[in-house]
Amino acid sequence: MTITNGGFESSSTSAVVRNAASASAASGAEHVTEPVAYDAILLASFGGPEGQDDVIPFLRNVTRGRGIPEERLEEVAHHYRAFGGVSPINDQNRELKAALEAELERRGIDLPVLWGNRNWDPYLRDALTEASERGFTKLIAIGTSAYSSYSSCRQYREDYAIALEETGLGDVIAIDKVRQFFDHPGFVEPFIEGVRQGLADVAAKGIPLEQTHVLFSTHSIPSTDAAKSGPASRGFGEGGAYAAQHLAVAEVVIAAQDAAPAWSLVYQSRSGPPSMPWLEPDINDSITELAGKGVKAVVIVPLGFVSDHMEVKWDLDTEAMETSAEHDVFAVRVPTPGVHAAYVSGLIDLVLERRDGVPVAERPSLTELGPWYDVCRPGCCENVRLGFKPALAGVVP
Numbered sequence: 001m002t003i004t005n006g007g008f009e010s011s012s013t014s015a016v017v018r019n020a021a022s023a024s025a026a027s028g029a030e031h032v033t034e035p036v037a038y039d040a041i042l043l044a045s046f047g048g049p050e051g052q053d054d055v056i057p058f059l060r061n062v063t064r065g066r067g068i069p070e071e072r073l074e075e076v077a078h079h080y081r082a083f084g085g086v087s088p089i090n091d092q093n094r095e096l097k098a099a100l101e102a103e104l105e106r107r108g109i110d111l112p113v114l115w116g117n118r119n120w121d122p123y124l125r126d127a128l129t130e131a132s133e134r135g136f137t138k139l140i141a142i143g144t145s146a147y148s149s150y151s152s153c154r155q156y157r158e159d160y161a162i163a164l165e166e167t168g169l170g171d172v173i174a175i176d177k178v179r180q181f182f183d184h185p186g187f188v189e190p191f192i193e194g195v196r197q198g199l200a201d202v203a204a205k206g207i208p209l210e211q212t213h214v215l216f217s218t219h220s221i222p223s224t225d226a227a228k229s230g231p232a233s234r235g236f237g238e239g240g241a242y243a244a245q246h247l248a249v250a251e252v253v254i255a256a257q258d259a260a261p262a263w264s265l266v267y268q269s270r271s272g273p274p275s276m277p278w279l280e281p282d283i284n285d286s287i288t289e290l291a292g293k294g295v296k297a298v299v300i301v302p303l304g305f306v307s308d309h310m311e312v313k314w315d316l317d318t319e320a321m322e323t324s325a326e327h328d329v330f331a332v333r334v335p336t337p338g339v340h341a342a343y344v345s346g347l348i349d350l351v352l353e354r355r356d357g358v359p360v361a362e363r364p365s366l367t368e369l370g371p372w373y374d375v376c377r378p379g380c381c382e383n384v385r386l387g388f389k390p391a392l393a394g395v396v397p
């Protein structure tokens with residue numbers, strides 16, 4: 001297989017190196033501090049079904065070759081069916097695209113936004129076809145996912161490479177990506193506000209802080225993926241960079257509150273076979289356990305997600321709410337960043353950081369872990385289950 005575009009991790013790397021920031025990437029730099037004249041933003045997301053007939057084909061796209069049990073697929077199909085077969089994620093991305101365009105216009109920046117998904121229409125390949133029709137050759141991608149792991153970072157990078165291959169545009173279009181933005185103030189600020197409001201709602205119910213617990217929730221992933229998340233060269237312990245990043249952001253969110261509630265990091269939306277270890281504890285088990293210890297209220301923070309898509313609407317607003325009600329625990333769910341002004345503006349800042357080659361010391365990051373890499377490190381977020389695939393925006397040892 002020949003992937004000539006940005007194929008730094010491809011064994012077939014030839015003389016053709018097509019990352020826009022190729023000089024830095026080729027030299028192995030972690031951050032790109034020379035300006036790059038991007039001509040469009042690629043808003044890259046997960047995608048979701050838009051009607052009952054889309055549900056099964058969508059799920060097949062997502063789970064191809066993943067060993068997800070058939071019962072789990074039926075279960076997840078049921079979540080989508082309950083919402084008319086329509087995932088909220090596409091409309092949320094349409095709104096985000098419009099909000100990004102409005103912010104660009106407000107700042108007087110002429111940078112079109114193209115939108116493409118990994119798993120449903122409009123696909124990444126459609127966005128690349130549009131880019132080529134409009135004569136764009138240097139794209140900067142924003143993935144709707146803030147953390148490091150195979151599912152939340154590397155898979156996007158692989159899918160950029162696949163879309164270039166599918167469209168035959170690998171020699172024409174170059175794609176870079178903004179850094180993972182888990183600790184960017186634009187992403188964190190909405191959660192800080194949300195937790196403040198959530199704690200106020202709990203207090204208004206007359207429930208004391210000592211009986212309140214903040215649950216930061218994120219998508220569970222296989223433990224083997226978690227261990228491999230982030231650069232191979234940095235030791236992050238068992239949960240890898242994925243767990244470390246969530247814990248670090250949760251600490252920032254808690255430190256920004258007036259009160260100091262008890263909190264923990266929990267996981268949701270597990271899907272593999274029971275024999276395969278995934279990150280735990282599950283949010284529902286935690287709620288049950290906390291109730292047993294006398295907790296009367298939980299503030300649920302969807303820290304792993306950027307919008308109120310199905311994993312939030314079903315796994316939190318439906319299931320976790322039911323679990324809370326069963327145990328007589330008052331629960332509030334904090335909003336995701338969505339189209340919060342700070343988030344939208346932060347995403348534009350991340351693009352400008354790359355366009356203008358902003359020095360690393362001037363890049364905002366609220367945790368000690370960041371600012372995260374512009375060019376993913378060797379072995380970053382590899383998937384031992386699925387094996388090696390070439391990915392853009394990374395570097396080989």
Ligand SMILES: CC1=C(CCC(=O)O)c2cc3nc(cc4[nH]c(cc5[nH]c(cc1n2)c(C)c5CCC(=O)O)c(CCC(=O)O)c4C)C(CCC(=O)O)=C3C
Pocket residue numbers: 046047048049059062063066068072073076087088089144145146149151152219220221222269270271272304305309310311
């Ligand atoms: C880390 C992570 C994020 C957060 C980062 C990000 O946002 O990218 C995320 C987001 C999302 N996951 C989504 C949907 C699904 N994820 C699935 C399956 C899986 N997710 C995984 C991980 C993640 N997933 C994993 C390790 C699997 C197992 C399969 C595999 O090994 O790759 C399946 C298959 C059925 C099931 O098993 O549940 C579905 C339908 C939607 C769309 C929601 C909507 O439609 O509104 C979104 C935003």
Ligand SMILES: [Fe+2]
Pocket residue numbers: 219
């Ligand atoms: Fe998922």
